[in-house]
Amino acid sequence: MSIYVIAKKGGKLRGVLCNLLQRLINYIMGFMVVGFDGSRAFQKGRTGTENYSFQLLKSLAKIDRKNTYVVYVRPGVETGKNWPKNFQFKEISWLRFWTQGGLVKQTFKDGLDVLFVPAHTLPLIRRPGLKTVVTVHDLGSEYLPSMHQLKQQLYLGFMQKFQLKTATKIIAVSKATKIDLINRVGIDPKKVNVVYEGYDQKLFRPVKDDTLVSSLRYYNLQPKTYFLFVGTVQPRKNLERLIRAFAVLRPAASKLVIAGNKGWLSEEIYRLPKKLGVEDRVRFLGYVPDEDLPALYCGAAALTFPSLFEGFGLPILEAQACGCPVLTSNVSSMPEVAGKGAVFVDPYSIDDIVKGMEQVQSSKFKVQIVKTGLENISRFSWEKCAAQTLEILESV
Secondary structure, eight states: OOHHHHHHHSOHHHHHHHHHHHHHHHHHHTOOEEEEEOTTTTOSSOOHHHHHHHHHHHHHHHHOSSSEEEEEEOTTOOOOSOOOTTEEEEEOOOSSSIIIIIIHHHHHHSOOSEEEESSSOOOSSOOTTOEEEEEEOOOHHHHOGGGSOHHHHHHHHHIIIIIHHHOSEEEESSHHHHHHIIIIIOOOGGGEEEOOOOOOTTTSSOOOHHHHHHHHHTTTOOTTSEEEEESOBSGGGTHHHHHHHHHHOOOSSOEEEEESOBOTTOHHHHHHHHHHTOTTTEEEEEOOOGGGHHHHHHHSSEEEEOOSOOSSOHHHHHHHHTTOOEEEESSTTHHHHHTTSSEEEOTTOHHHHHHHHHHHHSHHHHHHHHHHHHHHGGGOOHHHHHHHHHHHHHHO
8 A cells, every 4th residue: 555545544744744755755766746737638539639638547557556646537427447556536516717726735735756648738736846748739729729719829829838837747648749848848858758549440440341331321421432520610720721622522422421529619500501502411420439430531532631730640540550541730749640641632722632632542552552551650659658758857
């Protein structure tokens, strides 16, 4: 039983003494107490940063049995079982100001050596001497301010100017994001480490024919009859240009299928197919569970992902792992993530997107793109992500 667990069962003074003793033991043994912001990790319907938090936490639990992790979660969440003994979960019951109130309080109470925040937002007030590591997924609010809510622009703008500069270390999920942090925020390059995200290797793989047909039947789809987009329905995903390109295309694929939650400023995107007279060929599936995504990727003529800005672009890897041809943008992090396994287009040019959709359907390019995509994914895994993250946590 760790000193931390004993402290939980004692009074305040006992807790303080146990925390000090735990830190002394850790220092002598070379171990750490890591605070992990798990506020996003156990949300239902995880996407983006929530998925990153959950997968990274699971992978850290597989590879690190020596350091103690205090995982802070919101009240009432189901964290599941079978976590190793060095992973302890603590609920912070604050409904408002969870990070800037509740988490701040815990950094003073618990004997943390380092606090890791896997999604942008560090506490403004911290215990003196506490080391902090934060992951930055993108600077979309800086590049595309009109496509973010005002509160996001103001809050993230402040975060970039103050919080990131006061962090001990920053993890960027791509080289493109690291360059943005240096050029846009003025972060010291030595302070930023690039650690790529991973993908679920057990889930995302080619689906066999019978299983594929059966899975697609639920969505009333047939293999190779549709283009696919996966992601939140919002302006920065460039769906308006994608729909306009699809409307003028004469494709072998007869449908454009959009899988993802409704996002901010999405009303015009949902109205556009009717305006263009293709409402019977464009389908919005809403949120799709992760377990259904491999079949959608495998059944698609191609993933069409011409986003205007991405910190990483996980659907690219998921599609490549499923043997799905990929069309994506030639800007931001997308060429870095896709490698040579994609057709790249100018996301601001409808004509170029049309040409890309024609190209990605041709048998000449499709076979090579799929082969190269399957080779490309070997660069990425959550185990690699966890190992590199742990190395950074232990170095601060």
